[in-house]
Amino acid sequence: MSTGDNRRDALLIAGLGVIIVGVWLWLGSASTIQLMVSAVSYALIALGLNVQWGYAGQFNFGVMGFLMLGGYAVVLTSFPVNEAFWSSDGPNLLGRAIVAALLGLALVLAAHRVDRIGIRGRAKVFVVVVAYALAYLGYRSQIDPATVLIESEAGFVGGFGLHPILGWLVGGILAGIVAYLVGKACLGLRTDYLAIATIGIAEIIRALLKNMDWLTRGTLTVSPLPWPVPTALETGIDDATLSLITARAGFLSLLVVLIAVIFVLLQRAYAAPWGRMMRAIRDNHIAAEAMGKDVKARQLEIFVLGAFLMGIGGAMLSTYVQLFDPGGYQPINHTFIVWVMVIVGGAGSNVGALFGGVLIIVAWNMSEPVSRLLFQQLDTLVQAIGWAGIPDVDARALQMRVFLLGVVITIALRYAPRGLIPERIRRHEDE
Amino acid sequence: MTLIAASGLVAGYGGAPILNGVDLEVEPDDIAVIVGPNGAGKSTVLKAIFGLVAVAEGNVVFDGDDITNAAPDTLVPMGMSFVPQEFNIFTSMTVEENLEMGAYIRRDDFSETMASVYDMFPDLLSKRRQKAGELSGGQRQMVAMGRALMSKPKLLLMDEPSAGLSPIYMEQVFEHVQRVNRAGVCVLMVEQNARRALAIASKGLVIANGRNRFTGTGQDLINDPDVAKSFLGG
Amino acid sequence: MNELVFFINKVLVSGSVLGSVYALGAVGVTLIFGILRFAHFAHGDMMTMGAFVSFLLAAAFAAIGIQTPLPTGFIVLPFALPIAAALALSIDRGFYKPLRDRGVRPVTLLIASIGVTLMIQGLIRLFFGVSNRSFFENEAKEIFRIAVIGAKRSISFSEPQVLLIITTVVAVTALHLFLTRSRLGKGMRAMADNADLARVSGINTGEVVRATWIIAGSLACLAGTMLALDVSLKPDLAFNIVLPIFAAAIVGGLGHPYGAIAGGFLVGFAETLAVFNWSSVLRPFKDVLPDGWTLPSNLSLVPTDYKLTVAFVILVIVLLFRPTGIFKGAST
Numbered sequence: 001m002s003t004g005d006n007r008r009d010a011l012l013i014a015g016l017g018v019i020i021v022g023v024w025l026w027l028g029s030a031s032t033i034q035l036m037v038s039a040v041s042y043a044l045i046a047l048g049l050n051v052q053w054g055y056a057g058q059f060n061f062g063v064m065g066f067l068m069l070g071g072y073a074v075v076l077t078s079f080p081v082n083e084a085f086w087s088s089d090g091p092n093l094l095g096r097a098i099v100a101a102l103l104g105l106a107l108v109l110a111a112h113r114v115d116r117i118g119i120r121g122r123a124k125v126f127v128v129v130v131a132y133a134l135a136y137l138g139y140r141s142q143i144d145p146a147t148v149l150i151e152s153e154a155g156f157v158g159g160f161g162l163h164p165i166l167g168w169l170v171g172g173i174l175a176g177i178v179a180y181l182v183g184k185a186c187l188g189l190r191t192d193y194l195a196i197a198t199i200g201i202a203e204i205i206r207a208l209l210k211n212m213d214w215l216t217r218g219t220l221t222v223s224p225l226p227w228p229v230p231t232a233l234e235t236g237i238d239d240a241t242l243s244l245i246t247a248r249a250g251f252l253s254l255l256v257v258l259i260a261v262i263f264v265l266l267q268r269a270y271a272a273p274w275g276r277m278m279r280a281i282r283d284n285h286i287a288a289e290a291m292g293k294d295v296k297a298r299q300l301e302i303f304v305l306g307a308f309l310m311g312i313g314g315a316m317l318s319t320y321v322q323l324f325d326p327g328g329y330q331p332i333n334h335t336f337i338v339w340v341m342v343i344v345g346g347a348g349s350n351v352g353a354l355f356g357g358v359l360i361i362v363a364w365n366m367s368e369p370v371s372r373l374l375f376q377q378l379d380t381l382v383q384a385i386g387w388a389g390i391p392d393v394d395a396r397a398l399q400m401r402v403f404l405l406g407v408v409i410t411i412a413l414r415y416a417p418r419g420l421i422p423e424r425i426r427r428h429e430d431e
Numbered sequence: 432m433t434l435i436a437a438s439g440l441v442a443g444y445g446g447a448p449i450l451n452g453v454d455l456e457v458e459p460d461d462i463a464v465i466v467g468p469n470g471a472g473k474s475t476v477l478k479a480i481f482g483l484v485a486v487a488e489g490n491v492v493f494d495g496d497d498i499t500n501a502a503p504d505t506l507v508p509m510g511m512s513f514v515p516q517e518f519n520i521f522t523s524m525t526v527e528e529n530l531e532m533g534a535y536i537r538r539d540d541f542s543e544t545m546a547s548v549y550d551m552f553p554d555l556l557s558k559r560r561q562k563a564g565e566l567s568g569g570q571r572q573m574v575a576m577g578r579a580l581m582s583k584p585k586l587l588l589m590d591e592p593s594a595g596l597s598p599i600y601m602e603q604v605f606e607h608v609q610r611v612n613r614a615g616v617c618v619l620m621v622e623q624n625a626r627r628a629l630a631i632a633s634k635g636l637v638i639a640n641g642r643n644r645f646t647g648t649g650q651d652l653i654n655d656p657d658v659a660k661s662f663l664g665g
Numbered sequence: 666m667n668e669l670v671f672f673i674n675k676v677l678v679s680g681s682v683l684g685s686v687y688a689l690g691a692v693g694v695t696l697i698f699g700i701l702r703f704a705h706f707a708h709g710d711m712m713t714m715g716a717f718v719s720f721l722l723a724a725a726f727a728a729i730g731i732q733t734p735l736p737t738g739f740i741v742l743p744f745a746l747p748i749a750a751a752l753a754l755s756i757d758r759g760f761y762k763p764l765r766d767r768g769v770r771p772v773t774l775l776i777a778s779i780g781v782t783l784m785i786q787g788l789i790r791l792f793f794g795v796s797n798r799s800f801f802e803n804e805a806k807e808i809f810r811i812a813v814i815g816a817k818r819s820i821s822f823s824e825p826q827v828l829l830i831i832t833t834v835v836a837v838t839a840l841h842l843f844l845t846r847s848r849l850g851k852g853m854r855a856m857a858d859n860a861d862l863a864r865v866s867g868i869n870t871g872e873v874v875r876a877t878w879i880i881a882g883s884l885a886c887l888a889g890t891m892l893a894l895d896v897s898l899k900p901d902l903a904f905n906i907v908l909p910i911f912a913a914a915i916v917g918g919l920g921h922p923y924g925a926i927a928g929g930f931l932v933g934f935a936e937t938l939a940v941f942n943w944s945s946v947l948r949p950f951k952d953v954l955p956d957g958w959t960l961p962s963n964l965s966l967v968p969t970d971y972k973l974t975v976a977f978v979i980l981v982i983v984l985l986f987r988p989t990g991i992f993k994g995a996s997t
Contacts, residue, residue: 059772059775185985186984186985189984189985189988190988191770191771191772192703192704192771192772192775193984193988195704195772195775196704196908196911196915196980196984197980197981197984197985199908200908200912200977200978200980200981200984201977201981203908203973203974203977204974204977204978204981207970207971207973207974207977208974210970211968211970211971332783332786336779336783339776339779343776391794392794395794395795396790396791396794399787399790399791399795400787400791401787402783402786402787402790403783403784403786403787403788403791404787405780405783405787406779406780406781406782406783406784406785406786406787407780407784408780409776409777409779409780409783410760410777410780410781410784413764413769413773413776413777413780414763414764417769417773481865483865503864503865503867504864504867504868504869504870506867507866507867508867513865515861515862515865518859518861518862519862520859520862521854521855521858521859521862521863522858522859523854523858524851524854524855524858528851528854528855531848531851532851532852532855532863532866532868533866535848535852535855535866535867535868536867536868578866582866582867
């Protein structure tokens with residue numbers, strides 16, 4: 001790493017700092033802290049994607065799905081216990097549905113092994129398909145009455161009323177478990193097929209969480225989710241602005257500490273033999289395999305780790321807004337934007353991912369007020385000329401950010417394909 | 432008059448050059464064969480001539496024109512065709528469509544050329560509506576050669592045409608090469624099967640480590656004890 | 666009889682309409698994949714863009730007072746298709762070709778296509794807002810009803826739906842003739858089959874690439890316009906169905922146009938059949954059911970909310986088990 005590179009990085013980071021100070025002067029403390037909470041959470045998510053893509057070259061385009069799982073985990077863990085559900089017949093019916101699901105699973109697994117008793121070829125395919133159909137029908141026969149009862153008598157199953165930070169951990173674990181299953185099935189696919197498959201899986205996760213009203217309240221949304229630090233009302237400060245700033249600053253500090261710890265751990269792992277092995281696998285699959293590395297297991301490991309970080313990030317975002325709204329998740333805002341962060345930051349570089357995360361969130365959120373300002377100026381200008389004004393200035397200004405995101409991807413791919421703070425491998429490792 | 436001449440060719444795929452100064456001269460009625468050990472750069476000579484590998488130094492002259500680093504789609508109209516060693520047919524297209532693709536650059540009526548290709552490879556006529564990917568190895572090689580002949584080339588470049596074929600088909604390929612040559616096409620080919628290929632060659636070149644080692648008629652090289660010992664397996 | 670009519674309306678008509686849209690989109694996706702080897706994610710937004718081009722032209726036609734018995738949105742297609750093709754060509758020139766010339770990996774082009782998606786979507790929303798628009802603000806959407814003897818309901822479909830199915834048949838036939846009869850079409854198949862050999866044969870690959878964008882862009886415009894005529898025009902018109910379109914292309918084997926057409930109809934019918942309520946068809950048999958059996962009011966395979974999810978599930982399953990498409994072996 002040359003000193004020139006270091007100076008460039010320092011300049012870029014300082015520049016971002018100046019922008020944030022500018023935002024602070026313009027919007028004030030409360031809004032800026034709010035923006036930074038979002039930026040820091042996304043920086044963690046970008047770190048997760050950087051682990052998958054930058055370290056291992058995995059094309060996960062299903063970031064949204066893992067964020068949703070993290071968000072839902074917070075509902076399940078920390079939303080207050082729903083007495084109406086537990087006192088109804090719901091748990092009993094749900095229990096039966098789970099038993100039906102497990103029996104179905106056993107049936108399917110057994111069907112996959114019928115070749116042991118001599119059923120092969122087409123006959124086996126037939127048996128397997130019938131097993132899937134029976135398992136599905138069996139599950140549906142139990143879950144349908146359960147969902148009807150839960151939705152009518154209790155609304156939804158509710159949560160367990162535990163501490164939100166535990167919810168973040170559960171979010172990471174839940175995302176990790178799903179990533180394990182997804183990775184086990186999909187990581188063998190070639191890059192662009194993996195990208196399409198993960199987009200599809202994220203859409204399936206979204207459809208499920210959006211429509212399983214008994215579990216997630218679906219489009220009715222769940223709120224308010226509890227905070228791990230005192231909210232504005234709980235601070236005991238009378239001044240409204242000050243209490244808001246104090247509460248948000250408390251939340252932000254918690255995030256910064258957590259992410260600093262995660263960042264340091266990741267950096268150490270990356271510099272350690274584990275990180276070198278990962279790079280070796282990414283850069284030359286075949287050679288690494290020939291050297292006896294268990295490439296598949298390592299790939300899966302890293303996919304789960306990345307998803308774990310995404311799950312935590314998604315949980316943090318939901319906790320902060322105190323709302324879980326499955327209808328509010330969009331591939332643009334929750335998958336593609338994270339990719340832009342990592343591409344702009346520099347794939348393979350953790351500092352780059354953090355930098356990209358903060359930069360893109362600031363740009364994404366500031367593009368609206370900035371373009372509104374621009375549009376208003378333009379509006380006055382054209383009216384001064386005597387033309388008709390621009391209709392719905394505010395609604396249009398908001399759309400500017402989608403366009404901007406597209407422009408940023410295009411420019412980055414064309415002119416800075418390695419990112420602003422790219423991965424720099426030290427040539428002489430003195431270990 | 433020389434049909435194709437290369438002098439001092441230095442070429443490679445980016446890293447260290449594979450060819451370090453290769454010269455060759457082939458007359459219009461020649462069957463010229465390049466032989467040499469594995470990794471000597473035989474195929475690279477063909478690819479450098481056909482614009483598939485960048486030439487760093489030296490030049491290639493074809494029919495009086497300097498064609499150094501010209502792209503394939505300009506060389507085909509000038510009268511040069513190339514049969515790659517592998518993946519040399521369009522597997523999902525019929526035999527006839529494969530031949531048509533060989534004539535892609537021609538705007539005139541090419542039915543006569545196609546008839547002469549079927550004449551040369553009668554096996555293909557009955558399979559013309561069949562997908563080329565369904566044919567046997569020997570027949571695929573005929574499709575590949577037929578495709579290359581459709582542009583009515585003066586020079587046919589062939590990269591190891593007998594590779595991967597069973598001995599019967601291998602023998603057929605060499606017969607086809609001679610037949611093509613008798614029809615007035617100059618052939619420049621690379622062969623692993625050195626002794627057999629040199630036997631039909633009017634000109635032979637031995638290349639090792641990216642340089643010329645021996646040049647002569649095919650028969651000369653077979654009889655040369657040094658060549659026989661080092662390159663023809665005794 | 667009522668039940669049969671219900672089935673025809675809900676499954677046959679909807680499935681053919683959906684299948685046609687998917688097929689037209691999937692052909693474009695699969696051609697681009699075959700020639701340029703990358704998953705063109707912006708294809709959905711190229712459809713939306715095409716629909717907006719037609720919308721603007723239709724508005725212009727209406728403004729100068731051109732009226733025909735057919736919907737104006739359909740009449741403008743001969744003008745809209747070349748514009749859409751030109752837009753597709755310039756998108757390639759501006760965003761994909763520079764990356765291709767640098768020799769980037771296919772997945773970089775996929776990411777670039779997401780950038781293009783966002784730009785198109787942003788621009789459309791910037792200029793047209795986010796509201797729904799209709800091609801039929803100033804003219805009536807004709808509905809055809811075929812009375813069926815012995816049934817209270819009639820088979821019904823709208824004029825745009827008929828036009829959609831007819832144009833799909835025409836477009837697919839034209840494409841088939843182009844690919845099997847014309848020199849350029851065969852060159853396109855050759856390049857999809859073996860790009861290196863195509864180059865070696867002297868095929869002008871730049872020309873083939875341009876032809877691909879022209880065809881894909883026109884088909885996208887056609888599909889987008891017909892879809893907008895059938896439902897309504899909005900900025901995320903086709904962004905939402907880009908995955909089902911990929912599902913269709915992948916089911917048919919990426920790079921294989923005929924597979925994509927079959928895949929389109931397969932996915933379309935799978936969606937409509939999966940959410941179809943079978944109990945309505947079984948109602949005539951309720952008298953013959955054994956005692957104690959009642960017909961549930963809803964007997965669909967999956968709840969209606971999961972209609973699009975059916976396509977995603979098909980997409981993922983095919984990718985996992987037959988990534989080269991389910992017709993492998995039967996055709997190429």
